[in-house]
Amino acid sequence: MKPIPTMHLLLITFAIAFLLAGPLHAQQIEDVLVERYHVQDDPAGSGEALVTYRIFLDLPEGYRLLMVFGDEKNDLHFTTTTEFFNDTTDGTVYADKLDADKLNTGSLALDSWLTMGAASNRHLGVPLALDADGSILECPPYGKGSLLESSPDRSPRYDLCRRDGLMQVDSVPQVMAFRFEPGYLNKVRGGVVHTMSGAWGIMGGMKGATPENIVLIAQLSTTGVLTFAINVEVLDPQGKVIRIVHDTPQHVDQVQDPRLQVGLE
Numbered sequence: 001m002k003p004i005p006t007m008h009l010l011l012i013t014f015a016i017a018f019l020l021a022g023p024l025h026a027q028q029i030e031d032v033l034v035e036r037y038h039v040q041d042d043p044a045g046s047g048e049a050l051v052t053y054r055i056f057l058d059l060p061e062g063y064r065l066l067m068v069f070g071d072e073k074n075d076l077h078f079t080t081t082t083e084f085f086n087d088t089t090d091g092t093v094y095a096d097k098l099d100a101d102k103l104n105t106g107s108l109a110l111d112s113w114l115t116m117g118a119a120s121n122r123h124l125g126v127p128l129a130l131d132a133d134g135s136i137l138e139c140p141p142y143g144k145g146s147l148l149e150s151s152p153d154r155s156p157r158y159d160l161c162r163r164d165g166l167m168q169v170d171s172v173p174q175v176m177a178f179r180f181e182p183g184y185l186n187k188v189r190g191g192v193v194h195t196m197s198g199a200w201g202i203m204g205g206m207k208g209a210t211p212e213n214i215v216l217i218a219q220l221s222t223t224g225v226l227t228f229a230i231n232v233e234v235l236d237p238q239g240k241v242i243r244i245v246h247d248t249p250q251h252v253d254q255v256q257d258p259r260l261q262v263g264l265e
Contacts, residue, residue: 028063028234028236028244028257029058029059029060029234029244029257029260030058030059030060031057031058032056032057032058032259032260033055033056033057033058033127033214034053034054034055034056034262034264035053035055035127035165036052036053037052037053037128037160037165037219038051038052038109038142038160039052040110040142042085042223043085043107044085048082048223050085050110050221050223051221051226052085052110052219053219053220053221053222053226053264054125054127054165054218054219055216055217055218055219056125056127056215056216056217057214057215057232058208058213059208059213059215059234060213061213061237062213062236062237063213063234063237064204064207064234064235065116065201065206065215065217065232065233065234066201066202066205066232066235066241067200067201067232067233068217068230068231068232068233069178069195069199069200069201069230069231069232069233070194070196070197070198070199070230070231071196071197071231071250072196072197073247073248073250074229074231074245074246074250075194075196076195076198076199076230076231077192077193077194077195077227077228077229078192078194078220078226078227078228079191079192079193079194079226079228080191080192080220080222080224080225080226080227081191081224082191082222083184083190083191083222083223083224084184084185084189084190084191084193084222085110085111085189085221085222085223086185086186086187086189087107087108087110087111088186088187089105090102090105090106091108091111091112091113091185091187092111092113092186093113093114093177093182093185093186094113094114094115094118094175094200095113095114095115095118095120095125095175095216095219096116096120096121096172096173096175098111098113098118099120099121100121100122103120103136103137104137104138107141107142109137109142109160110142110221111219111221112219112221112222114175114182114193114200114217114218115216115219116175116200116201116202116206116215117172117173117206117207117208117209117215117216118173118175118216119165119216119219120166120172121171121172122169122171122172123168123169123172124166124167124169124172124209124216125166125167125209125216125219126165126166126167126210126216127214128158128163128165130210130212130214131165131166131167134162135160135161135163135164135166136164137160137164137166138161142160142161167209167210173206175200176201176202176203177199177200178198178199178200179197179198179199180195180198180199180200182194191222191224201233205235217230225264226263226264227262227264228261229246229247229262230246230261231244231245231260232244232260241253243255244256244257245257245260246258246260
C-alpha cells in the first residue's frame with residue numbers, strides 16, 4: 001500500500017479537527033443585527049447625540065423565536081453609560097402596547113422598549129433596508145437627525161420620513177412577560193435593564209415580517225455607550241425547542257453563541 005503524502009495527512013488532520021470542534025456559532029441563529037435606526041440631538045438638551053438602536057435576530061428559514069431570557073448562569077442585560085430615553089407620557093415597556101396613532105406625538109417613535117417583532121400595536125418592525133412602503137412618520141418631529149448619513153460600518157442610514165421600519169398589520173401578537181417588568185423603561189429613566197430569572201416571549205413563537213425571517217427584539221435610545229447580553233429560545237421547523245446562551249452552557253439542552261453578547265461604541 002502506498003504511503004499517504006504528508007500534505008494529504010495534514011488536510012485529513014485539519015478536517016477531523018474541524019469536525020470535532022463543531023460550528024463556530026450555533027446554527028439556530030444566522031446573525032445578531034444592531035441597526036442605528038435614528039440619530040438626533042438629545043431632547044433633554046444634553047448636547048449629545050441621541051442614538052436609537054434596533055436589535056434584531058436573523059433566524060434560519062422556518063425557525064421561530066419563542067423567548068428572550070436571563071438565568072443565574074447567563075444573565076440578561078442592556079446597559080448604557082448614561083440612561084435610556086423614555087417617552088414618559090405615552091411610552092411603554094413592550095412595543096405591542098405602543099399606540100400607533102400617537103407615533104408623531106413628541107418623540108414616541110424613539111421610545112425605548114422590548115418586543116417580539118412588534119414596533120407598535122399595529123406595526124411589525126423591519127430593518128430600514130427592507131422597508132419599501134414609505135413612512136407614516138412626520139418631519140418634524142423626525143427626520144433631520146438621520147438624513148442619509150453613513151454609520152460607522154458604512155451601512156446606509158435612512159430619513160425616517162421616507163423609511164420608518166414599520167410594516168402595518170391588522171394586529172400584533174401579545175407579549176407575555178415572565179417575572180420581568182424592567183423598571184428603567186416606560187416612566188422611570190435609568191441605565192440598566194437586567195434579569196437573572198426573567199423573560200419575555202410569545203406563545204407559539206414569532207417569525208420575521210419578511211421572507212428574511214429577521215425578528216425585532218428591542219429598541220433602545222441613548223446618548224451613551226450601549227452593551228447587551230441576551231439568551232434566546234427558538235423553535236426549529238421540526239418542533240424542537242433550542243435554548244441558546246451567550247456564555248458557557250449550563251445544561252445539555254443549551255448551546256452557546258457568543259454573538260448574543262455585544263458592545264457598541
